[in-house]
Amino acid sequence: MSAAVDRGAALRDQVLLGLAKSDRTLRGETLRAVTEGAALALDLGVVGVWRLDPDRRKLVCDDLFIRDEQRHEQGEVLRADEHPVYFEQLMRMPAIIADDAQHDPRTRDLARPQVGARMDIPIWHSGTLFGLVSYEATSRRHWQDHEAAFAGNLADIVASSIDASERHAFETRWASVIEGLGEFVVVFDAEGRIIQASSRMQPIFDSGLGGIGQSLEQRARGLEYRELDGRVIPPEQWPVARALRGEEVRQALGVWTKRGNLIGYYNVTKRPLIEEGHVVGVIGVFADITEDVEFEALKDKFLAALGRELAGPITAIREAATACATADPLRRHKLDAIGRAATRMEALLEDLREISNVRLGPLIVGCDRVDLQDVIASQVAHWRAAAPRRTIQVSGLQAAVVCGDPRRLAQVLRRLLANAIRYSPGGGPIVVRLEVDERDIVVSVRDEGIGIPADLQSQIFNIFFRAHAKTRHDYGGLGIGLYLSREIARLHGGELWFDSIEGRGSTFYLRLPRATGTVNENVVPRPS
Known part of the structure; x- marks a missing residue:
């Protein structure tokens, strides 16, 4: 007897260990492993995982393992209007342990003829009753405490699989969204560490921006953020630092290495993620504007060069018109028109020089x-x-x-x-x-x-x-x-x-x- 007990305990531990090592994000596989493992370890004929419908008026079978036939079924439905006593008990006290399922009033209207004993253990998810795991023996049976504890462990594993699969589904959808965007997306935790980023960020990480898990302090040792006019932004004023203080930040800036190498120019948007009044993270979007900024700089240089190159010819035109002064009214009228045009061109050139001062500046003003x-x-x-x-x-x-x-x-x-x-x-x-x-x-x-x-x-x-x-x-x-x-x-x-x-x-x-x-x-x- 002692040897049989030891073998049963070893088998239960083996099932739990295997489930602990499994990938619980694959919910269907986890449910099949739970039902098969329970049937083997507890020597049962049928084990099922049931999901309570949101209206709480029916149970839907997500997986039912029939041991003798070595097959799985899904989709069976138990309705409250067909089994009112069972559902009333389930809502009142979800754990139902019946040594004699055929005569126990809680399970009498539910038990199939071939079921002698039944144990239903609740699955809790996010603080509410999600469903249950049902264990059916072919004959009457006195359920032992260690069997009930094992059944509870399996229900907890199902619950954790639900959490893991939902989280995995969310992360998959989120990854699809951020990968589908034209911009780079980065998620930071409450300490400013990068915890997730779109694959488009990898070349930037390779250039020195950091990587998954790096803190703000670590990134600041190798990087500089600069305004578009070249002024260095101190790390405490970086967009992510400001967002961690609760600000929503939109800013155009350049990202540089400490050695002075440009990584790129970006329109940066950082928004705090707030839960219960506290910032728990930051989501950031980087839109690459490097080509736009460099093109604007090229235009500014062109305007400056244009202003310099045109100044000489316009001055020569004015001087020539003055030198050709004459008493002939017709010729004087035409020369005056040339002079007025030159004056207007000089005003336009002065505007071009002012633009160059502002955009390539600094613009010098007296005080x-x-x-x-x-x-x-x-x-x-x-x-x-x-x-x-x-x-x-x-x-x-x-x-x-x-x-x-x-x-x-x-x-x-x-x-x-x-x-x-x-x-x-x-x-x-x-x-x-x-x-x-x-x-x-x-x-x-x-x-x-x-x-x-x-x-x-x-x-x-x-x-x-x-x-x-x-x-x-x-x-x-x-x-x-x-x-x-x-x-x-x-x-x-x-x-x-x-x-x-x-x-x-x-x-x-x-x-x-x-x-x-x-x-x-x-x-x-x-x-x-």
Whole structure:
């Protein structure tokens, strides 16, 4: 008897060990291994795994092993309306151990004639009753405690297989999603370690970005993140570090090795994963913009070269026109036209040089004490003389001192007034207003002209964009005046914005911080 007990215990241990080593993500194989192992170790005729339907009104058989026939079945259904007593007991106390299944009231209406004893052990999943494992003996049987414990272990293995297979299915779907994206996708844990990444990231890992399992500190020892203007971003301000603090980050940046080798430029999006109010990880998306950034740099260099190369010929044209001065009215008219064209070309070249300064910069601006009322008065006087038929009104003139570059600030106001005059061909007053508060100074330029179409307003500060191109209000130009004006405003710590209604006019606002303390000449680096 003792030897038989020992053999039974050894067989049960062998079954459990085999199941422990198996791949539980393969749920179907796990269920077959459980039912076969249980039938062998407990010497049973039938073992089944049943799944409780979500409405809790039926049990569906996922696997039923019939030992004598050595075959598996699936799909049998037990319904609550056909076996009410059994289901009532199952909902009340899921574990049912019946030594005499034919006469036990809990299983009497359920037991097949060939079933003498029955033991049903619940499967718990995510805190709820998922189903049960049923063990059927061909004759009456007194179930031993070690048999019930073994049956419970098998039910736990089924539960873990459900967890593993669901997790595997989710990871497979997730992998399919991230591999199908054109961008690189990376998942970080709460410590900033990379725990998952799309295969597209492998070349970047090979270049030194890190790899699965690397921490933020480890990556920072071999990498630098830089703004597009070359400024180094400290590791504590890396997008993943900010996302771990709860921020949602969108940023364009370059990734470099510590040795100065470029890995690539990317539009980076990092979003924190939050559970119960705590950041438990970060998902990051890297969109490769290396070709775009390099092409933009090439265009900027071309613009700079173009400005340099055209300056000489235009100067020569102007000088030649001056040298050919004559008293002949017709010839003088043509020479004057050449001179005006040269002047316009020089203005366009100056714009090209300014763009090159901004985009290849830094753009140098002075930082002197400038009274904006003097700048406004000077520019208004200029345009009253240049456009004597237009009415330019000024209000609110008062001391308004900023730290800035008078030439650059005059450049902004000159452009705003030029646009107000140009795009209000029907006349109407142009109003320049100066407002001062404790912190800021705001200059506004309002016209009653043609306004800006609503669907184009979001692009108005884009370089080379002209809202009225190819319309009857197309007055030429490169479409860079407002772009440069906003860059100059931002370099002064301010901002440029507008309100506009098509057909009724526009108002542009220049905000600058008031000057405090003593100021000196300075070089302000261009913004990212």
